[in-house]
Structures are given as C-alpha cells and as structure tokens.
Amino acid sequence: MVKPLFEIRDLFHAYQGKTALCVDHLVIPQSKITALVGPNGAGKSTFLRLLSFIEQPVRGKILYQGKTLRLFEPATRKIVLLPQEPYLLRRSVFDNVAYGLRIRGQKKGLRKRVYEALSLVGLAPGEFAQRPWYALSGGETQRVALASRLVLRPEVLLLDEPTSGVDAQSAFLIQKAIVEAQKLWGTNLIIATHDWDWVSEIADTWFYFAQQQVWEDIPLFIPGPWQKGPLFWVRPFRDGASLQLEAPRQDSSGLAVFSSKEIKIYLQKPDKNFNVLDFQIFKVSLNKKLGKIFVFLSREDISLVLESGAGLSLYPGQKVWLSFPERAQKWL
Amino acid sequence: MDYLLEGLIKALSLLLNRDPETLAAIQVTLKVTTYSMAASLLLGVPLGFGLGFFDFPGRKFLRTLANTLLSLPTVLIGLLVYALLSQQGPLGSLGLLFTPLAIAIGQTILALPIVVALTAATIESLDQKLRLTLLSLGANRRQLLLSILWEARYGLLMAAVTAYGRVLTEVGISLMVGGNIKWYTRTITTTIALETAKGNFALGVALGLVLLLLAFGVNFSLMYLRRKW
Numbered sequence: 131m132v133k134p135l136f137e138i139r140d141l142f143h144a145y146q147g148k149t150a151l152c153v154d155h156l157v158i159p160q161s162k163i164t165a166l167v168g169p170n171g172a173g174k175s176t177f178l179r180l181l182s183f184i185e186q187p188v189r190g191k192i193l194y195q196g197k198t199l200r201l202f203e204p205a206t207r208k209i210v211l212l213p214q215e216p217y218l219l220r221r222s223v224f225d226n227v228a229y230g231l232r233i234r235g236q237k238k239g240l241r242k243r244v245y246e247a248l249s250l251v252g253l254a255p256g257e258f259a260q261r262p263w264y265a266l267s268g269g270e271t272q273r274v275a276l277a278s279r280l281v282l283r284p285e286v287l288l289l290d291e292p293t294s295g296v297d298a299q300s301a302f303l304i305q306k307a308i309v310e311a312q313k314l315w316g317t318n319l320i321i322a323t324h325d326w327d328w329v330s331e332i333a334d335t336w337f338y339f340a341q342q343q344v345w346e347d348i349p350l351f352i353p354g355p356w357q358k359g360p361l362f363w364v365r366p367f368r369d370g371a372s373l374q375l376e377a378p379r380q381d382s383s384g385l386a387v388f389s390s391k392e393i394k395i396y397l398q399k400p401d402k403n404f405n406v407l408d409f410q411i412f413k414v415s416l417n418k419k420l421g422k423i424f425v426f427l428s429r430e431d432i433s434l435v436l437e438s439g440a441g442l443s444l445y446p447g448q449k450v451w452l453s454f455p456e457r458a459q460k461w462l
Numbered sequence: 463m464d465y466l467l468e469g470l471i472k473a474l475s476l477l478l479n480r481d482p483e484t485l486a487a488i489q490v491t492l493k494v495t496t497y498s499m500a501a502s503l504l505l506g507v508p509l510g511f512g513l514g515f516f517d518f519p520g521r522k523f524l525r526t527l528a529n530t531l532l533s534l535p536t537v538l539i540g541l542l543v544y545a546l547l548s549q550q551g552p553l554g555s556l557g558l559l560f561t562p563l564a565i566a567i568g569q570t571i572l573a574l575p576i577v578v579a580l581t582a583a584t585i586e587s588l589d590q591k592l593r594l595t596l597l598s599l600g601a602n603r604r605q606l607l608l609s610i611l612w613e614a615r616y617g618l619l620m621a622a623v624t625a626y627g628r629v630l631t632e633v634g635i636s637l638m639v640g641g642n643i644k645w646y647t648r649t650i651t652t653t654i655a656l657e658t659a660k661g662n663f664a665l666g667v668a669l670g671l672v673l674l675l676l677a678f679g680v681n682f683s684l685m686y687l688r689r690k691w
Binding site: 179182184201202206207210211212213215217219220229230233234278279282 | 592594598601602603609612
C-alpha cells in the first residue's frame with residue numbers, strides 16, 4: 131500500500147499561548163495537487179511551516195511518508211517551502227536561484243539547471259540572470275523565489291499564497307511552472323491560497339481552513355450577536371429577518387457552524403420561510419476539475435461560500451434565498 | 463593660518479622623501495590598529511551576532527551595556543590598561559606596558575563595544591523573512607549562520623569602518639600605555655600631540671593629513687570591495 135504523503139495526527143500548535151492550528155487527523159495523498167483554501171489567519175501558513183518541518187508542533191505528529199522528521203535532518207531537504215511574501219537574498223538572480231543547489235553541494239551543471247528553472251517561470255535567463263535582487267518587479271521577484279525552489283526538483287513543494295500581490299500574467303506563469311514541475315519530476319504540490327479561481331484550475335484535493343481548523347466540506351459560520359434563550363438562540367438582522375437555532379448544548383462563544391451541504395439555495399423565495407434568509411451573490415467561481423460551482427454570498431456583515439452543482443444559473447449581483455436547518459452542525 | 467598650507471607641503475615632502483620617523487610612526491599605527499581590529503572583529507562579530515539573533519533573558523540589558531560602552535573615554539581605558547599592565551598590576555609580570563601590544567589591547571577594548579553594538583543592530587534589522595527563506599531552501603545550521611552574516615555584510619563593514627576610525631584616531635590609549643617611545647610605540651596621533659606641544663604646528667598638520675590619507679585609503683578599498691559584492 132502506498133503510504134500517504136503526509137499524515138497528521140492530533141496536531142496542536144500555538145504562538146504565545148494563542149491557538150494557531152488544531153487538526154485531529156488529516157491525510158494528504160501522494161501525487162496530487164492539494165489546495166488549502168481559507169481566509170487570512172485561518173492557520174494555513176502555520177500548517178505549511180509545520181509540514182516543512184521548519185517549525186515543530188506544540189503537540190501531535192506529522193508523518194512524511196510514514197516518518198517523523200526534524201529540522202536540519204537531511205530528509206527535510208526534499209520538502210521545500212515557498213513562503214508568503216517572497217524574500218530574495220542580497221545577490222544576483224542567478225546566485226539566488228543557485229543558492230539551494232550550492233548548499234547541497236550540487237555544483238554539476240549548475241548554470242544549466244539555473245537557466246532551466248528561470249525559463250520554467252517565464253524569465254529569460256539572458257536578461258534576468260545577472261540582475262541584482264532589487265531590480266525586479268513584485269511578480270518577477272515572486273517568480274525568482276519560485277525558480278529558486280523549482281531548481282531543487284523537490285519531492286514536495288509547499289506554496290504559501292503564491293499569487294498574492296502579483297499580476298494576472300505572473301499568476302498564470304506561476305501556475306504553468308508548478309504544473310510543469312509536477313509533470314517533469316512528480317513534485318507533489320500543496321498550495322495554500324485564498325485565490326479560489328486560480329487554484330480551481332489545477333487542484334484535485336481540497337481542504338478548507340477556517341478558525342484554526344481543517345474542514346472537509348466548506349464550513350459556513352454565522353457569528354453573533356445572539357439573543358440567548360434556554361431552548362433557542364436567535365440571530366436578529368438589521369432588516370428585521372432572523373435566524374433561530376437550537377441553543378448550543380455546551381458553552382459556546384457564539385459561532386454557529388454549518389456544512390455547505392446542509393444549506394439549500396433557492397432562486398425564488400420558497401413558500402416555507404422558517405430560517406430562510408436572502409443573500410446577495412458577489413462572486414461565482416467555476417471549478418471544472420471538481421465539476422462544482424463555488425458561490426460567494428453576503429448578507430449584512432456575514433459572508434459565506436457555498437458549493438453548488440453546475441445546474442443552477444447563478445451570477446454576481448443576484449439575490450438568492452438560503453434555507454438553514456434548525457440546528458447548527460456545531461458551535462464554536 | 464600659514465601653517466595649514468605649510469603643513470600640506472610638509473606632508474607631501476615627508477611622504478615623498480620617505481622620512482624615516484614619519485614612516486616609523488605610520489608603521490606602528492598600522493601595526494597596532496591591525497592587531498586591535500583583528501581582535502575586536504574576532505570577538506565582537508560573534509558576540510554582536512548572538513546579541514542580535516538570539517532571544518534570552520538579560521539581552522536588553524546587555525544591548526544597553528554595549529551601547530553605553532560606546533562612550534567609553536580613551537583616557538579611562540588607558541588608565542585601566544595601565545593599572546592592569548603596570549609592575550604592581552595583576553598582569554604586570556607579562557611586561558607588556560609601553561609595548562605596541564599594550565596599545566593594541568587598549569584599542570581592542572575601545573573598538574569592541576562599537577563592533578558588538580553595530581553588529582547586533584545590523585543583525586536585528588535584518589528582515590524576519592530571511593531566516594525562514596534560508597531554512598525553506600534547506601540551509602543547515604552552519605550555512606544558516608554564514609548566510610545571515612553574508613546578508614548583513616554591508617552593516618558589518620560599516621561596523622568595522624566605524625571602529626577603525628575610532629582606533630586610528632585615538633591618542634589617549636597610545637600615549638598612556640604606549641609611552642610614545644620613538645621608533646617603537648610612537649604612533650601618528652602621539653607624534654601630533656608631541657609636535658604640537660613643541661610648537662611644531664606644521665609637522666603636526668602634516669601628520670594629521672597623513673592620518674586622513676590613511677583613513678581614505680582604507681575606506682576607498684572597502685568601498686571598492688563593496689561595489690564588487
């Protein structure tokens with residue numbers, strides 16, 4: 131049986147006593163392009179740093195192909211991270227890309243490999259190799275940083291928000307380069323992003339990050355303020371509408387969680403109107419690979435992402451109705 | 463003000479005629495400053511790195527201490543080193559008083575806080591992303607350390623240049639623990655002090671210019687080096 135690429139067990143990580151990530155069990159399969167999507171501060175970057183073994187979790191285990199590794203162990207060199215916000219060393223583009231190979235003592239064919247990596251990210255080696263680190267645009271800097279990782283032909287490439295702060299052209303070239311790397315060297319890609327459209331085109335496995343946890347389905351959060359009764363908690367809205375849920379059984383900070391699958395979406399106001407709220411669509415993202423549509427909706431201060439079959443015709447600006455169950459899947 | 467022009471002409475003539483006394487003073491100056499710079503860099507860069515890179519209890523206090531020692535007066539250092547190396551002092555038996563080595567020891571004490579404080583400040587001001595970047599590219603402990611120092615090279619160079627300027631121009635230490643012995647411990651600055659006392663202003667100005675020329679030479683070479691990096 132093929133061992134999973136990563137297996138995570140009872141993981142808990144915190145910074146200065148503040149929970150950064152909590153994962154009970156998670157398996158990331160081999161030979162896939164895995165997307166980790168979710169808002170800022172959900173724990174994605176922490177997760178990638180833990181997967182790269184640069185940081186050790188406070189508690190729990192991360193197994194890479196069945197083994198736990200520690201920082202500075204040679205085996206960790208097969209796992210390469212592209213951190214969020216690229217940072218280039220104070221040297222030329224060539225020396226930046228060559229750095230990883232040099233510290234690995236792989237000096238044979240150095241120039242050829244550096245040039246190959248630069249070409250892969252769409253930077254002409256003749257034009258860029260000798261440029262100093264400061265003479266690059268944001269998108270070029272990100273691509274040099276990516277080339278510095280691709281040149282290592284890693285087994286796993288962890289990408290943290292690779293398209294944040296780059297233009298559409300660079301985002302496209304980055305996508306092309308990493309898919310090419312996967313084809314050429316079988317590099318496993320794990321991409322943390324909030325760019326659903328960009329990652330939809332390539333990812334075949336999805337995990338949703340929110341509230342320092344990982345969710346298999348897209349989670350929907352309804353925050354308070356709640357009018358708390360003994361049996362029901364009611365969330366009033368400014369326009370007079372409200373949502374009534376069974377009171378949580380345990381102590382809760384007042385964040386109701388639903389699974390995307392529990393919510394029905396209607397194009398017209400349904401007859402039954404208990405716990406039915408109108409929302410406005412602000413974005414629709416097609417995921418061809420999964421044959422799904424992600425619908426981004428908002429109402430007052432709440433925004434949600436719903437998964438929908440490709441059957442409904444939905445467009446941004448449209449008003450739709452969502453029907454919520456009487457009971458939240460869980461409360462946080 | 464004639465002695466300024468006179469001094470300039472004299473400086474050129476001293477250098478062009480290879481005046482043996484001047485050359486000896488230059489030689490002693492270069493010798494002791496090389497010793498003291500080597501010692502203060504060897505000790506100061508690792509100390510400054512540790513102070514700037516690691517977080518440990520008492521770190522802030524040590525940083526403040528290093529910054530305070532930046533204003534250590536040369537006469538006080540001279541006094542301390544004199545007390546240490548004199549016959550009755552704890553290190554008196556080494557017989558180092560009034561030798562070039564004694565000056566070098568004093569100058570090392572002078573330069574060390576500068577190197578430590580400026581190295582620590584340079585390391586602290588490095589981007590937080592640097593460490594993560596180096597680790598993400600697979601650097602081991604030694605490569606991590608060396609790469610961080612390399613990234614900080616301009617700051618370290620500045621620390622060295624500042625410290626060199628201080629040891630090259632100090633006079634208190636050289637005078638007190640060197641003894642201003644002709645051909646042996648007489649440096650450019652102590653010669654200037656002596657010649658001024660003798661009313662020989664032109665020679666003093668001339669030697670002052672030689673000192674500046676020396677400083678220019680060092681800084682110019684470093685500038686060139688920096689451009690090459």
